Amino acid sequence: MSKTNVAALDIPYPTMIKTCHPIFLFVIMGALIAVVGFYQSWSIALAILQLCLISSIMALGVNIQWGYAGLFNAGIMGFAALGGLAAVLVSVPPVKEAWAAGGVNIVLAAVSGLATIGAVLFVRARIERPFRILAITPIIIIGFLVVRWFFDPAVEAIEGYNAAHYGFLGGAGLPIMFSWILGGAFAAGAAWLVGKTVLRLRSDYLAIATLGISEIVIAVLKNEDWLARGVKNVTGLPRPVPYEVNLQKVQWFLDLTANLGADAVSASSIFVKICYIFLFLLVLAALMWLANTALASPWGRMMRAIRDNRDAAEAMGKDVTSRHLQVFILGSVVVGIAGAMLTTLEGQFTPGSYQPLRFTFLIWVMVIVGGSGNNWGAVLGGFIIWFIWIEAEPVSLWLMGFATSSLDTDSPIRNHLIESAPHFRLFLMGAILLLVLRFRPRGLIPEE
Amino acid sequence: MEDVLNALILMTNFVLVPGMAYGAQLALGALGITLIFSILRFANFAHGDLMAFGTMITILLTWWLQGAGFSIAPLPTALLALPFGIIAAVTFSLVIDRSIYRFYRQQGAAPVVFVMVSLGVMFTLNAIVRFVVGTEDRRFIDGERFIISAGEFKSITGLAEGLAFRQSQALTVITAIILVVALFWFLQKTRTGKAMRAYSDNEDLALLSGINPERIVMITWIIAASLATIAGVLYGLDKSFKPFTYFQLLLPMFAAAIVGGIGQPVGAIAGGFLIAFSEVTVTYAYKRFLGHLLPESLAPGNLVQLLSTDYKFAVSFVILVLVLLVRPTGIFRGRVL
Numbered sequence: 001m002s003k004t005n006v007a008a009l010d011i012p013y014p015t016m017i018k019t020c021h022p023i024f025l026f027v028i029m030g031a032l033i034a035v036v037g038f039y040q041s042w043s044i045a046l047a048i049l050q051l052c053l054i055s056s057i058m059a060l061g062v063n064i065q066w067g068y069a070g071l072f073n074a075g076i077m078g079f080a081a082l083g084g085l086a087a088v089l090v091s092v093p094p095v096k097e098a099w100a101a102g103g104v105n106i107v108l109a110a111v112s113g114l115a116t117i118g119a120v121l122f123v124r125a126r127i128e129r130p131f132r133i134l135a136i137t138p139i140i141i142i143g144f145l146v147v148r149w150f151f152d153p154a155v156e157a158i159e160g161y162n163a164a165h166y167g168f169l170g171g172a173g174l175p176i177m178f179s180w181i182l183g184g185a186f187a188a189g190a191a192w193l194v195g196k197t198v199l200r201l202r203s204d205y206l207a208i209a210t211l212g213i214s215e216i217v218i219a220v221l222k223n224e225d226w227l228a229r230g231v232k233n234v235t236g237l238p239r240p241v242p243y244e245v246n247l248q249k250v251q252w253f254l255d256l257t258a259n260l261g262a263d264a265v266s267a268s269s270i271f272v273k274i275c276y277i278f279l280f281l282l283v284l285a286a287l288m289w290l291a292n293t294a295l296a297s298p299w300g301r302m303m304r305a306i307r308d309n310r311d312a313a314e315a316m317g318k319d320v321t322s323r324h325l326q327v328f329i330l331g332s333v334v335v336g337i338a339g340a341m342l343t344t345l346e347g348q349f350t351p352g353s354y355q356p357l358r359f360t361f362l363i364w365v366m367v368i369v370g371g372s373g374n375n376w377g378a379v380l381g382g383f384i385i386w387f388i389w390i391e392a393e394p395v396s397l398w399l400m401g402f403a404t405s406s407l408d409t410d411s412p413i414r415n416h417l418i419e420s421a422p423h424f425r426l427f428l429m430g431a432i433l434l435l436v437l438r439f440r441p442r443g444l445i446p447e448e
Numbered sequence: 449m450e451d452v453l454n455a456l457i458l459m460t461n462f463v464l465v466p467g468m469a470y471g472a473q474l475a476l477g478a479l480g481i482t483l484i485f486s487i488l489r490f491a492n493f494a495h496g497d498l499m500a501f502g503t504m505i506t507i508l509l510t511w512w513l514q515g516a517g518f519s520i521a522p523l524p525t526a527l528l529a530l531p532f533g534i535i536a537a538v539t540f541s542l543v544i545d546r547s548i549y550r551f552y553r554q555q556g557a558a559p560v561v562f563v564m565v566s567l568g569v570m571f572t573l574n575a576i577v578r579f580v581v582g583t584e585d586r587r588f589i590d591g592e593r594f595i596i597s598a599g600e601f602k603s604i605t606g607l608a609e610g611l612a613f614r615q616s617q618a619l620t621v622i623t624a625i626i627l628v629v630a631l632f633w634f635l636q637k638t639r640t641g642k643a644m645r646a647y648s649d650n651e652d653l654a655l656l657s658g659i660n661p662e663r664i665v666m667i668t669w670i671i672a673a674s675l676a677t678i679a680g681v682l683y684g685l686d687k688s689f690k691p692f693t694y695f696q697l698l699l700p701m702f703a704a705a706i707v708g709g710i711g712q713p714v715g716a717i718a719g720g721f722l723i724a725f726s727e728v729t730v731t732y733a734y735k736r737f738l739g740h741l742l743p744e745s746l747a748p749g750n751l752v753q754l755l756s757t758d759y760k761f762a763v764s765f766v767i768l769v770l771v772l773l774v775r776p777t778g779i780f781r782g783r784v785l
C-alpha cells in the first residue's frame with residue numbers, strides 16, 4: 001500500500017467556492033499594498049513589498065520540492081541561513097590578521113577532516129560487515145583527535161584577534177550580489193548531503209529529519225564564531241544599491257526630487273527601496289520562468305508522475321531516488337538564493353534571528369495557502385501571508401486598543417492585552433492554515 | 449580509593465542524576481508522540497506546544513494557590529494544580545480532535561495532511577500560550593528544594609565532591625516510573641489497552657472485530673495529553689518554563705521516539721534516556737573527572753569536552769540521523785519509515 005503525497009491533499013471540498021482568476025487575486029494583493037501606502041506610509045508599503053518578493057521566492061523553492069515532487073522539507077530555515085552565510089563570506093573584506101593567526105591551522109583541520117571521511121569511505125567499501133565497525137571506529141576517533149588538534153588552537157587564535165570588531169576570518173571582499181549565486185551553491189551542497197541521507201524516509205519523517213538538520217545548521221552558525229562571528233552578528237554588510245546619504249549629495253537625484261517636489265531625505269529612502277525591489281523582481285521573474293518551463297517540460301511531467309504514483313513511475317523505469325534528490329537540490333538552491341537576498345537586504349547576518357516558526361513553518365503556510373503545485377500560487381501565497389504577518393500587528397494593536405478603550409489606562413488587563421497583541425499573528429497563521437486545509441485544500445490558485 | 453570515589457560522585461552529580469531526570473521527562477513526551485503515531489498514524493508537530501499549554505494552566509493555578517496560601521510543603525504546590533492542567537490539556541486535545549482531525553480521518557487523508565494540520569494547531573497553541581503567559585522564563589517551584597544538597601553530602605561523607613539531589617529530580621524519576629508501569633499494565637492487561645494495540649497493529653482487522661475507532665482515538669489523546677502535561681510540569685519544576693524551550697523540546701522528543709522505534713512504547717522510554725544521556729555526556733567537561741583519576745602529572749590542561757554545551761540539541765539529531773541510516777526501524781524494531 002502506498003499512499004501518494006499530494007494526491008491526498010485532493011480532498012473533495014465544497015465546490016461552492018469557485019476559483020478566482022489568478023490575475024484578479026494579484027490585483028487585490030497590489031491594492032492591499034497600496035492601501036498600506038496611502039494609510040500608513042509608502043516607506044512601510046515598499047518594505048512589505050521587498051519582503052513579499054523574498055518570501056515568494058522561498059515559497060517557490062518549497063513548491064518545487066513539495067508541489068512538483070511531494071517532498072516535505074521542514075529544513076527551509078537551514079538553507080536560508082546558509083544563503084545568509086554566503087552573503088557574509090562573499091562581501092566582507094578578509095581579516096588578514098586572523099588568517100595569519102589561524103588560517104593555516106583551519107585549513108589543516110579541514111584537510112584532516114576530509115581525509116578522515118575519505119578514509120572511512122575507503123574502509124567501508126573494502127571491509128566486510130562484522131569487522132567493518134572495528135576498523136571504522138578507530139579511524140573516526142583518531143580523525144576527531146587530529147581535527148581538534150589543529151582546530152582548537154586555530155579557533156582560539158582567530159577569535160582572539162580583536163574580538164570586539166573581528167574575531168572571524170572575514171570573507172572575500174567581493175560585491176555582495178555574488179552571494180546570491182554562492183548562497184544557492186551552499187544550499188545545493190547541503191541539500192545533496194541531506195538528500196543522500198534522509199530522502200528515503202516517509203514524508204513526515206523526512207520533515208522531522210530536515211527540521212533537525214536545520215537546527216544543527218543554526219547551532220553551528222551560532223557557535224562557530226571564527227566563521228561568521230556567531231551570535232555576535234556581522235553588521236554593516238556592503239550594499240548592491242546606493243546609500244541614502246550618498247544619494248542626497250548627487251546632483252541628478254537632487255534635481256529629480258526638486259522636479260517632483262519631494263523631500264530629498266524621504267525620497268532617497270524610497271528610491272533605495274525601489275532599487276532593491278527592482279533587483280528582487282528580476283530574480284523572481286527569472287526563477288519563475290525557469291520553474292514554469294521546467295514544470296511544463298517532459299521533466300516536469302515525469303516529476304508529477306512520480307509524485308502521483310511512485311510505484312507506477314518506478315515500473316516505467318524512472319529512477320525515483322535520483323529524481324527526488326535532484327528536485328530536492330533544485331528547491332533548496334532557490335531557498336538559498338532567497339536567504340542570501342534577505343541578508344543582503346537586511347545588511348546584517350544575525351544567526352540568532354533564525355527561528356523555525358518564521359523561516360520554516362511560515363513559508364509552508366505560504367505554499368499551502370497559495371496552492372501547492374502551482375508556482376503562481378506559491379508566489380501569491382508568499383505575498384499574502386507576508387502581508388498578513390506584518391499587518392496583523394498594527395491591526396491587532398488597534399483592535400486591542402479599541403476593545404479595551406473602556407478600561408482604565410493603567411488597568412493590568414488592558415496592558416496585558418495590548419502587550420500580547422503581537423502574538424495574535426501566530427494565532428492568525430494557525431487559523432488561516434487550518435481553514436485553507438479544510439475548505440480549500442488545493443490553495444487559492446490550484447494546480448492545473 | 450578516595451579519588452575514585454570522588455570521581456564517581458562527580459559523575460553522578462553532573463551526569464547521572466541530571467541525565468536521569470531529563471531522560472524521564474523526554475521519555476514521557478516521546479511516549480505521547482509514539483502513541484499518537486501508532487493510533488492516529490501521524491507525527492504530531494504540536495506536541496511540544498501541547499506540553500506548554502498544559503504546563504501553562506498548571507502554572508496559573510499554582511500561582512493562584514500560592515497567592516491563596518495553599519501549600520502542600522515540602523512538596524511543590526504545582527502538584528496540587530497538576531490535575532487541572534491535565535484536564536485542560538485533555539479537553540483541548542479532544543476538542544481539537546473532534547473539530548479538526550476527525551474530518552481528515554473520515555476523509556482517509558494521508559499522514560502528511562495530518563502533519564500539516566498539526567502545524568496549524570501548533571501555531572494556534574503557540575499563540576495562545578504566548579498570549580496568556582508571555583514569552584519570558586517563568587519559575588513556579590516552591591517547597592523543599594533539595595533532598596540532599598552538595599554541602600550536606602560533603603559534610604556527611606567527608607569527600608571533596610558533593611552530590612546534590614534535588615526534589616524535582618526525585619519527583620520526576622518516581623512519577624515517570626509509576627506512569628510507565630501504569631501505562632504498560634493498561635496496554636497489556638486491560639481490554640481497552642489490548643484494543644489499542646490491536647488497532648495499532650492492523651486497523652482493518654481491529655475494525656472487523658468490533659473495536660470502536662473513535663473511542664480508541666479518544667483514549668489515545670487522553671493518555672498523550674496527560675503524559676505531555678506531566679512531562680511539561682516536571683521539566684518546568686526541574687528547570688523553568690519558557691514557551692520557546694517547550695517548542696524546541698519537540699526535537700529531542702521526536703528523536704527519542706524514532707531512535708527507540710516508532711510505535712514502540714518501550715522504545716520511546718529507551719530513546720528518551722539514550723538521547724538525554726548522550727546530550728549530557730557529550731557536552732560534559734571531563735577535566736575534573738580525569739583530574740581525580742589520573743596522577744597529577746597527567747592531569748588535563750583543557751576542559752576535555754567533546755563538544756561545547758551549545759550543541760546539546762544538535763547531539764540528539766546527529767543520533768537521530770545515524771539511527772535512520774544504520775537501523776531505520778529504531779532500537780526496538782518499530783515501524784519501517
